Amino acid sequence: MNSNKTFSEIKTEISAGKLDCQALVKTYLKRIEENxxxxxxxxxxxDEALLRAEEIDDKIRKGKAGRLAGMVIAIKDNICYKGHRxxxxxxxxxxxxxxxxxxxxxxxxxxxxxxxGRCNCDEFAMGSSNEKSAYGKVLNPHDNSRVPGxxxxxxxxxxxxxxxxxxxxxxxxxxxxxxxSFCGVVGMKPxxxxxxxxxxxxxxxxxxxxxxxxNNIEDMALLLEIMTxxxxxxxxxxxKESPNYYEEYKKAETGKLRVAYISExxxxxxxxxEIKAHLEKTIASLKTKGHVVEPVSFPFIDYAVPTYYVxxxxxxxxxxxxxxxxxxGHRSKDAKDPDMVYKKSRSEGFGxxxxxxxxxxxxxxxxxxxxxxxxxxxxxxxxxxxxxNEIFENxxxxxxxxxxxxxxxxxxxDLDPIKMYLEDIFTVQAPITGLPAISLPLGKHSNxxxxxxxxxxxxxxxxxxxxFSELLMNNRW
Numbered sequence: 001m002n003s004n005k006t007f008s009e010i011k012t013e014i015s016a017g018k019l020d021c022q023a024l025v026k027t028y029l030k031r032i033e034e035n036x037x038x039x040x041x042x043x044x045x046x047d048e049a050l051l052r053a054e055e056i057d058d059k060i061r062k063g064k065a066g067r068l069a070g071m072v073i074a075i076k077d078n079i080c081y082k083g084h085r086x087x088x089x090x091x092x093x094x095x096x097x098x099x100x101x102x103x104x105x106x107x108x109x110x111x112x113x114x115x116x117g118r119c120n121c122d123e124f125a126m127g128s129s130n131e132k133s134a135y136g137k138v139l140n141p142h143d144n145s146r147v148p149g150x151x152x153x154x155x156x157x158x159x160x161x162x163x164x165x166x167x168x169x170x171x172x173x174x175x176x177x178x179x180x181s182f183c184g185v186v187g188m189k190p191x192x193x194x195x196x197x198x199x200x201x202x203x204x205x206x207x208x209x210x211x212x213x214x215n216n217i218e219d220m221a222l223l224l225e226i227m228t229x230x231x232x233x234x235x236x237x238x239x240k241e242s243p244n245y246y247e248e249y250k251k252a253e254t255g256k257l258r259v260a261y262i263s264e265x266x267x268x269x270x271x272x273x274e275i276k277a278h279l280e281k282t283i284a285s286l287k288t289k290g291h292v293v294e295p296v297s298f299p300f301i302d303y304a305v306p307t308y309y310v311x312x313x314x315x316x317x318x319x320x321x322x323x324x325x326x327x328x329g330h331r332s333k334d335a336k337d338p339d340m341v342y343k344k345s346r347s348e349g350f351g352x353x354x355x356x357x358x359x360x361x362x363x364x365x366x367x368x369x370x371x372x373x374x375x376x377x378x379x380x381x382x383x384x385x386x387x388x389n390e391i392f393e394n395x396x397x398x399x400x401x402x403x404x405x406x407x408x409x410x411x412x413x414d415l416d417p418i419k420m421y422l423e424d425i426f427t428v429q430a431p432i433t434g435l436p437a438i439s440l441p442l443g444k445h446s447n448x449x450x451x452x453x454x455x456x457x458x459x460x461x462x463x464x465x466x467x468f469s470e471l472l473m474n475n476r477w
Contacts, residue, residue, distance in 0.1 A: 004162045007219045010070045014060065021053035021060070021070055021114065028072050028116055032163050038139045040157040042077050043085060044117040056112050066112035067226065071219075073108060074158045074167040077118045078125055079210065080199035081105050088124045088201045089133040092323045092330045092349025102199020103234070104168065104210050104227045111226055116164055119154030123351045124320065125170055125203045127151045128178060128423040129413070132353045137410060140182060142449055146407040149179030152213065156183040159213045166214045166223060170200055172207045173308050174402075174427025177439035177454060180213055181402035184441040184450030186220055186469075187213045190228070191460045192434035194242070198233035202319040204312035205236075207431040217470045220438075221245040224462060243463055252467035256290045260395040263295040264302075265426055272405040275451055278443045279401060282453060282472075293399070296391050301429075303380055305421055308428040309357075310364050310377035316354075317361030323349065356417065381432055388433045392458045397468060401426050402439040402452035426454065436462050438469055 013019035029046050049072070059065040075081060078088040080098040082105075087093040105115070122132040130138040130153025138153040140146040141161040148157045152169025156179035159167050169176040171189035180187025188211045195210050202208060212223040228242035265271070266279060286293045325331040325345025332344035350358070364373035391398060404425060413420040430437035436459070439452035453472070457465040 004160075004215050005165070006216050007071050007165055007222065010165065014070050021056045022050060024070065025049045025053040025072060025114060025116065028164055031161070032117070035141070035161050035163060037144070038141060038157050038161060039120055039136050040138055040154045040161065040163060041074070041117045042087070042089065042120050042135055042154070045084070045115060049114050049116045052114050056114065059112065066110065067222070068108060068111040068113040072114045072116050072165045074117055074119050074155060074164040075105070075115060076121050076152050076155050076167070076169045078121065078170055078201040079105065079168055080201070081115060081118070084118065086118070086201065089121045089135055090123045090349065090351065090354065091134045092346070094330060096329055098199075100199065103196035103231050105199065107226050108223075119152070119158055119167060121154050121169075122151035122175075123354050124201070124316070125151040125172055125175055125208075126316070126353050126357055128174070128420055129408070129410075130154065130179070131410060131414070132351060134351055140407050142184065143407065146409055146449070147182065149182035149403075149407065151175040152187075153179045155213050156180055156185055156187065159183070159185045159215060166212055166219055168210060169213055170203075171209050171211050171431065172203050172312060173431055174424045176211045176213060177402050177427050177437060177452065178423065180439040180441070181450070181452030182407040185213050185215060186217065186438065186440060186473075187211065187452075188220055188224070188438040188462075188465075189430055189436060190224065190462055191238075191436045192431070193236050193238045194436070194460065194462065195227050196231035196234040196237050198231060204315035205319060206315065207308075207312055209431070217249070217466055217473055218246075221249045221466050224466075238460065245463060245466060249463055249466035249470065252463055256292065257396040257464075257468060258292045258294075258394065259286060259397045259399050260294060260296040260391050261399040262298045262301065264298055265400050266295070268301070268404070268425070270404045270422065270425065271401055272445070272451075274445050275401050275403075275405065275443065278451075279399070279453065282442070283399070294395075296395070298387065298391070300380075300384060300387065301425070304384070304428045304432060305425055307377050307380045307384070308424065308432055309360070309421060310373050311381060313357045313361030314365050314374050314377075315361070317358050317365060320350075320354070320358055325349070384429065384432045385434070388429065388435065396457070396464060398456040400429075400454040400456065402454040403427075406445045406447060406449035406451050430456050435459050436465055438465055440469055440472055442472060
């Protein structure tokens with residue numbers, strides 16, 4: 001089996017009798033072992049995946065298999081899988097075993113997906129490089145001296161290196177789309193409220209979304225369809241049935257769309273000249289095919305990253321207070337009284353970046369600073385929502401770069417947290433506004449590395465996003 005096969009190709013081989021699930025899993029396990037230096041996986045469920053593959057092969061023979069029979073999926077280490085460890089790549093949850101399934105895992109398993117392992121990530125999904133994991137950095141499969149992006153770097157690397165058919169990540173400020181760009185795969189952040197967050201270890205609850213990383217749009221649409229829908233365990237979820245993405249996106253008649261591109265992004269001083277040139281070429285090509293592609297002004301773009309970090313760190317400060325060393329997780333052996341249990345357990349268990357964000361969040365929520373920072377951040381967020389929605393009154397999609405550049409070298413941004421945070425400058429608008437966005441692997445830099453182009457759509461309009469992405473991916477503009 002060649003690496004990076006799509007699910008459709010795998011199903012065709014299974015139907016023709018050229019492949020079965022057990023052989024497929026063995027191929028992936030062999031590949032994972034050969035590429036263990038990438039550090040994409042924290043844990044591989046080898047024996048379990050083979051047993052499940054055997055069961056699913058039997059179902060296939062009997063004609064009773066689910067829609068995902070033959071799809072081998074890796075999951076980010078912040079998504080709960082009953083009876084399996086989940087740690088958010090943090091020492092504070094080392095050895096913790098989930099007591100329940102996340103909703104997304106429950107739905108994937110019900111359709112006979114095979115879960116092959118849990119992927120490394122930045123600790124508690126806080127990072128843009130996957131250098132912040134307590135269990136070591138993940139390497140970019142295209143150039144091992146460079147980062148894979150973060151925080152879902154393990155998931156992106158696993159898909160790009162052909163270690164699984166697809167993977168799940170989570171996106172709070174770009175944590176699916178940025179590593180998808182750096183690793184050359186497709187990565188989507190669905191609309192906030194489209195996919196249940198039940199069983200996702202929270203970073204910032206009004207931003208976090210689970211989403212897939214795949215090699216093509218078809219697999220993305222299928223996973224999206226299966227994972228979406230009503231869930232009584234998530235009160236923020238859209239409580240109505242979702243479209244049949246897998247069938248409908250193929251039939252969707254996109255016609256000649258109106259596409260906006262934000263001039264401040266295209267002219268941003270930090271944007272790599274080759275990525276800018278590629279975007280300009282894409283814009284010109286779309287125009288020649290009859291699409292309306294026009295510049296729009298969004299003068300608030302430089303406020304996106306500060307707004308994002310004020311609000312998300314405030315939510316992180318609250319969410320991560322549950323990791324106290326009292327009920328579960330790491331407890332310091334040196335603590336002599338309850339007060340010291342809190343202090344020492346959290347000091348020992350959390351990494352430097354997580355501590356930084358907790359302290360920043362606690363500061364912006366503190367008396368005397370709440371109105372100056374958190375309350376103001378919420379007002380700016382409202383402006384972002386209103387002004388972005390104004391663009392969508394006249395346009396169907398917004399075209400953006402995914403990242404300012406290609407994957408950077410390890411350690412390049414270590415001494416300057418602000419520079420690292422600015423890696424998210426083009427991805428944070430979507431989570432601030434709750435809108436769906438996707439990164440498509442459409443570019444290759446002269447340095448040999450891939451980069452993505454990003455599309456953003458109206459809230460809950462993943463269908464248009466998928467349909468137009470398919471056109472771009474297949475050059476049918």
